[in-house]
Amino acid sequence: MHTLTYDLFPPESPQTSEDEPWTKHNCVFDDVFWSDVVERMWHAAEKNTVALQSHMMIVPDASMYVPFQKAWAKHAYSLNRPCVMPRMMTLLDWAKSAGASDIDMQHTERVLNWMGQLRNTQQLAEWLGVLEEVHLFDVARALIDMSDELSLQLLAGQNLADGEAALLTAVETVFERHAGVFAQQELSILLQCWRADVSAGAEQLSPVLKFLETLQQFVRHPPVKQVWVVRNRPWARFETWFWQAYAQASQVHLLDVTQVRARVDDARLQQLHTAWLESIRISSADTPIPQGTAKIVQAESLEDEAQAVTQQVLAWRAQGLQKIALVALDRQVSRRVWALLARCGVSIRDDTGWLLATARAASSWRAGLTLWQGEVLAVELLDWLSHPMVLGMLPASHKSLLIRHVQHLAMAQPVLARDWQAWLNLASSQSVRADLQIQAENLQMDLRQSTIDVFGKALNIQASWRRTFSLSQWAVNITKWSYDFGLYQGWTIDPAGQVWLQLLEKWRCATVKAPLDLSTFLRIADSEVEASTFRPHDVSDDVLLLPLGSTRMRHFDAVWLMGADANNLPGVSNNVGLLNMAVRLQLGLPTHLEQQEQAKNDLIDVFATTPHVVASFCGTQDSAPNAISAWLAQWLRAGQMTLSSANLTVEHVKADLHPRSQVSIEAHVPVEVSASDLECLAACPYQFYVQQVLKTRRQRLPSDDILPSDKGNLWHKIIAAFHQQRDVNNSTYDVELLQNIVRRYLEPLCAHNARYWAVLELFLDYANPYVAWWHAREAEGWQVKSSEAWIELAQEVHANGERKPLLWKGKIDQIDQRETLEPLTAQVKRDTAVIDYKTGSLSNYTRQIRDNNDVQLAFYLNLFSAEERATLSQAGYVGVSTEPVQTCKSKAHGGDNDYPQAWLNPEQNAPDNQAIQTAAQQLHQQVDDAFMRMYAGEALQAMGELTTCQRCHARGVCRKGYTVLF
Ligand code: SF4
Structure with a gap:
């Protein structure tokens, strides 16, 4: 058994900030920061280029390499002789150069090992919430994340026993009064797992432990005698301990960036x-850059936001601005901006570390393997075959024919x-x-045989x-x-595909023999791909996404700053299970407050440092209002010099778009x-044109999905049959x-x-409440x-x-x-009611109904002659319920029991039918006006929104906005 003691720091290590073991330089970050650093290093090396090589610069971020290199290049130029700059690395890269692995890397084998252990210790698995085999994987991953965080934060400078003791004390303190017993039980499981993970054999040492072990070696045998460390954020606990220990044997220069110099006026x-008290660390600019702008933009939709960003980036480039950064606070809008800019020929360097899972290559294997894992339904099959990386061995024309043939087979x-x-x-x-056959013959392709080959291969693979x-x-x-399916070729030429191939190669060498089925x-x-980042570095960095x-x-x-709404700025907390915020604070672990x-x-x-700053957000999200980030709202208020003002000056985007499609149909x-x-x-008037004038219909692939309309039609038929067959004089067996x-x-x-079984059960449950509702109605004298x-x-x-002429027609339920x-008067009064189920x-x-814009009921009312309409006293929608019907106080439009109802007339039993007459007349007038305008040549424009567009088969061809004029 390999055991480690992470006693990095001898007892005599200084522990207080008054006794810091390094030389500290309080720095201001400004235009001359890097040349200033170079000067300091040059003097520390006594202007000796050879001595300079014993110096090293540790930075928090690899992006600092470029300005550092530029500063040295300028220095060498002024010296008029070659000067090799000292090495510059992040702490992680330094450790990796000495054999540590990437601490962010996922270790599939570790997960598999934990899955095996959990399988063999059923009690432990149950405690951790594993109810079925499929939960094993997630629990194993969560254990590893927890173990890595505890190791990184608690084992630097301490051994396992110290770490455990600290955790124990923290949990006891936090849960002293509340749920202490449960917390103790959970803690003992957590400690048991952490201990097991940390005490694994040397060859299975986790990346975090290898990283800490490498730091330990650095402390024992310092490889570099002069280290310069840039600190621009509070250190994590392990960083503080490491640098304190390292500074015992080597010279550490801490470049503490506590101030930032503004570049704006x-x-x-x-x-x-x-706006922000925290901006106290910003000092005035030496020479402010004139004519800067700072504004907040509210867009109506994600697409508008992306359009606004794209147009502004193009405008900035046209003005000659060199360094443009797009801060990706929201993934969706960032992806859209990337696509729009790519379409305009602007390449973007993506530094966001987007996950490999979102790449096109990932969807090629993900969607494909899902077909082998579950059912092979037409829609999913055609989607996968249409993926650009699939069937890459076929010429594009052959592939297109094959897909059309499969489409034909599907129909x-x-x-x-x-x-x-x-x-x-x-x-x-x-x-x-026939038409496909002719095209295939022209291409000298045996289309039928090629398709059989594809399905035959798929069948063989499924069997194996x-x-x-x-x-x-x-x-x-x-x-x-x-x-076999022509994906390999696509992966080899796609940067994300190459990362995926590297993963496959890594797994090919895995030694774990645990048996896995396809779904596992x-x-x-x-x-693994969710945890792997993918950054193609093959483009210029004029425009950075970061x-x-x-x-x-x-x-x-x-x-x-894209997506600067209240959800993204600041982000959400990451507290999980026992490691909640209170325990984290006790232990000194990072909390989301520090991140914020x-x-x-x-x-x-x-x-403070960027001449042109824009932050944008969508005013609505998923049809609900979306709030601006509270920090930015503060900025706006500060601009008006009063913190209490609620009148935020927000600029609304007017996207520069091609007009939406529109057509006049006066002759049709x-x-x-x-x-x-x-x-x-x-x-959407244009959708009306597409459906009622062009008469195009969506061609639905055969599917066993049950649409809401299928269910609705069935229920109508069943209710109609019920009323035809029941004995109105005997309701016992209804x-x-x-x-x-x-x-x-x-x-x-x-x-x-088989999906209709669920509908059958549901409809059976509807029977009792419906009959109760109908009986209550019958008691009021109504008959069908x-x-x-x-x-x-x-x-x-x-x-x-x-x-x-205009024929009004409809089917009334x-x-x-x-x-x-x-x-x-002793006269018989006849009332009529219209019901739509x-x-x-x-x-x-x-x-x-409440907004006075119901169409369907008002339309049905117009199907009655004037004489019949005079007798109408009810018109409404009646829903379905599985709950017993309760009598309740009569509510406007809602009836006097709790069965779902929505009546056009507020009091459904009102003696007059004023509401009904008004609704009918209003609609009649509207229809007349609309048709008159069509005859007069008024254009029908594409102006649908949200779900209307989602379900519309003209989507994408109606040019509803979003085609930029570039
Ligand atoms: S996609 Fe939307 S805007 Fe275009 S025709 Fe259909 S409903 Fe109208």
């Missing part, structure tokens, strides 16, 4: 000081194909469509992958699979209209009858599509007059002095009637 500086499948065998059968039994394999064997399998392997691969922290101690001409403090300092530095105005047509017209009808309708569907009735009414529109005797939530309909 006094007005901006004044605003900074007013022709008599029974839904769900596995490779079914696809192979389909490809063997179906012939190639049913077994379990070791990690190294999986790496071999995946490599072979990538050859996929989870491991997912987790995290906020990487702007530290760097000067830019212009910076744009650092982020705020970085933000202040950006505003439809002569029929339905409620759904009107809803479509209201949601529930039984309704449930029998549900079974009669649903069971044949279940036989073809008709169900699912088609009604048409010929109308006319007066346009351009002519009368144009249910029309009820009741007759009551007027007590005074809905199986989804009614909240949208209630809102539309």
Whole structure:
């Protein structure tokens, strides 16, 4: 057993800041900072270029290499002789050069080992929350993260026993009063795991421990005698201990950057000081850069934000600004900006450390392997085949034909194909469509055979992958699979693909023999690529995409902070389980408060040192209002010289776009209209044109997905059958009858599509509450007059002095009637009600009714003649529920029981039907106006939003904005 004692620091090590063992230089970061550092080093080396080689510079960030190198180049030029600059590294790189591994690196084998241990210690696994095999992986990963953090923070300068004691004390103190017993139990598990992880054999030493061991060696045998350390943020605990120990035997010069010199004018500086107390460390500029700008931009949507960034970057470049940084606070908008700038020919150097998982190469294997892991449904299969890296061995024209043929097969499948065998059968039994066959012959391609080959290969692979394999064997399998499906070639020429190939190579050499099935392997691969960064370095760094922290101690001409809303600035906390904030504070572990403090300092530095600064955020996110970062709101208030002002001056983006598509249809105005047509017209006029004039329809691939409309139609039919079959004089068996009808309708569907079983169960649960609601209604005297009735009414529109026909038509789910005797006149009064059944939530309909913009009910009311409409006293939507119906106080539009209802007239039993008449007349007028405008040639414009666009098959061809004029 390999044991380590991390007693880096002899007892006589100085512990207090008054007795610091290094030479400390209090520095200001400004334009001359690096030349100043070079001067100091040059004098410390007594102007001797050979002696200079015994010096080394340790920096917090590798990006400092460039200004340091430039400062030395200038110095050598003034000396007029060659001068080799001293080495410059980060502490991690220094340790890695001495044999340590990257502490951020994931160690798959460690995870596998922990999974094995947890499997063998069932009690421990249960304590840690492993209920099923699939949880093992996540728990093992969490254990390793926890162990690494504790090791890095607690073992520097202490042995394991000291670390454990410190943890024990912290937990006892924090949980003294609350839940102490549980905390103790959790702690003992945590300690047990940490001990086991730290005490692993030397050959399995974790990267963190190897890193600490390397630091220990440095302290014992200092490899460099003169070290210069730049400190621009508070040190982590292990850094403090290391430098204190190292300074015992070597000379350490600490360049402590405590001040930053502004480069902007006094007005901006004044605003900074007013906004943020922390800006006290910013001193005035020597020579401020004139004509700077600092503004906050609010965009309506992510796309607008990305457009605004792109246009500004192009404008900055046109003005000759050299160093432009885009701070990526939000991943989505950053990715979009990258794509837009790439389209304009601007290359970006990505320093954000985005995860390999988000790269195109990752989706090529991820989406593919998922097909071998689960079902092979048409949509997913076609998506994968269309990936640019898949079937790379085929010329593009051949691949395109093959995909179109598979598309044709997908449309022709008599029974839904769900596995490779079914696809192979389909490809063997179906012939190639004539037009595709002609194109294939022109290309001298046997299209049918090529498709059979692809599915045949897939089937063979599936058969051989049913077994379990070791990690190294999986790496071999995946490599072979990538050859078979033409992915390998794409990976080799793609930078992210190359990183993925390196991972495969690493796994190929893994020694762990634990058997893994495909899904476990996929989870491991997912987790590994999630933890691997991917940064292509093959482009210039004129425009940098980087995290906020990487702007530290760097000067830019212009910076744009993207996604600067309250969620991203500052970010969220990372407290997990027992290591919560209180325990972290006790132990001296980093907390999210420190990270936030650092982020705020970085933000202040950006505003103080960058002439042109813009921060942007979206005013809405997922249709909900999105708040600006509180820090930036403070900045805005400070600009108005009053902290209490709520009038923030926010600039709204006006994107420079091609106009959206629009078309005049005066010669092709439809002569029929339905409620759904009107809803479509209201949601997006261009979509109305596409659907009602061009008559295009989305071609749906066969699928066993059950759409909400499928469910709705079924429920309508079932309710209609129920009312036709029930005995109105005997309601005893109504529930039984309704449930029998549900079974009669649903069971044949279940036989073809298993997903209908869930619908069957749901509908059975709906039966009791629905019948109770109907009985309450029946007690009020209502009877069903008709169900699912088609009604048409010929109308006319007066346009351009002519009368144009317009047929109103619709299917009304249910029309009820009741007759009551007027007590005074002894006349029979007849009331009519219109009901539309809905199986989804009614909240949208209630809102539309309250906002006076309901379309569907008002349309149905217009299908009645004037005489019939006079008898209408109710019109509403009725939902579904699985809850027993309770009588409640009558609520406006909601009825007098808690069954979901939304009535057009506020009091559903109102004697007059004023609300109904008004809604009907208003809609009639609106329809007349809309059709008159169409006849008059008014253009129908693409102006849909959110879900309307998501479901629209004209998406992407309607040019709804977002095509920039560059
Ligand atoms: S995508 Fe949106 S804007 Fe374009 S036609 Fe469809 S609904 Fe209208």
